[in-house]
Amino acid sequence: MKTMNINAEPKATPIMEEKLWGEIKTYEVATNNARRLGILEELVINEKSGKIVDIVVQTENDKNVRIKGARKEGNMLYIPFAKVEKVGEFIIVAE
Secondary structure, rough: OOOOOOOOOOOOOOOOOOHHHHOOOEEEEEEEEEEEEEEEEEEOOOOOOOOEEEEEEEOOOOOOOOOOOOEOOOEEEEHHHHHHEEOEEEEEEOO
16 A cells, blocks of 8 residues: 655746746747748737737848738738747747
8 A cells, every 4th residue: 555645845846937028029030940030029918818919020121921820010020929839049930
């Protein structure tokens, strides 16, 4: 029969790495196919839910960028936050 020590300390849960806005603003954004899109400029946040809706990427004016679900306004590309796959040295989004 297996016994449990009820006085044992609970295992610590790993702490997720968090980044401040000031750290990620100006991160370069690229696709999961290694296409560089531009620089992170802004986040669009839903006021009611508090969730991030879009990331706004400043692209070069003449750059033709196609990301499913994204929209372009001038040189700003609005990419749905659901497309973000990873935040590291770059912000990686799904094409």
